[in-house]
Amino acid sequence: MTNIAFLQTPRLTLALESTEAVLARIAAMPAADRAEVSPDWLARLRASPTPSPWTHGFVLVEQATGATIGSCGFKGPPDAEGGVEIAYALAPAHQGRGFAREAARALCEYALGAGGARYVRAHTRPDGAASARVLAACGFTCLGEVVDPEDGVVLRWELRESGPRSG
Numbered sequence: 001m002t003n004i005a006f007l008q009t010p011r012l013t014l015a016l017e018s019t020e021a022v023l024a025r026i027a028a029m030p031a032a033d034r035a036e037v038s039p040d041w042l043a044r045l046r047a048s049p050t051p052s053p054w055t056h057g058f059v060l061v062e063q064a065t066g067a068t069i070g071s072c073g074f075k076g077p078p079d080a081e082g083g084v085e086i087a088y089a090l091a092p093a094h095q096g097r098g099f100a101r102e103a104a105r106a107l108c109e110y111a112l113g114a115g116g117a118r119y120v121r122a123h124t125r126p127d128g129a130a131s132a133r134v135l136a137a138c139g140f141t142c143l144g145e146v147v148d149p150e151d152g153v154v155l156r157w158e159l160r161e162s163g164p165r166s167g
Contacts, residue, residue, distance in 0.1 A: 012102050015058055054115075057087075071088070078116060104135065107120070108120045138159065
């Protein structure tokens with residue numbers, strides 16, 4: 001597995017974040033959002049000696065403007081079965097313009113290529129129609145409802161090694 005500093009898409013640069021930057025972003029979140037941050041992931045982040053795409057995640061920078069428009073990342077390195085889970089978030093002003101799809105595709109391409117993963121998983125809330133559209137457009141299949149220990153009832157989506165669809 002290779003470590004990287006950034007990923008490029010047609011309109012975005014996904015720049016690997018430092019531990020300090022991630023912790024500052026979390027500290028700036030509203031309390032309700034901070035409460036949803038995984039304690040296990042936070043412990044792995046703090047214990048990581050150097051930034052890693054598997055723990056630190058990426059800040060999304062729109063190339064045309066240089067504006068930071070969101071973040072994305074993995075919930076950890078590939079597990080024993082070769083699976084990784086992705087997550088992404090965009091500032092409201094940048095939603096609905098295909099940026100989430102670009103970011104999700106970039107994460108999948110990295111994970112299934114240089115990252116050595118065999119499949120990519122994502123969870124959405126049952127009422128998360130926009131996220132469902134993003135994942136479907138990237139070639140994910142909805143496997144149904146599961147209970148996540150940290151997030152409660154979610155829809156589980158998976159994308160296998162064949163990779164994300166282009167276009």
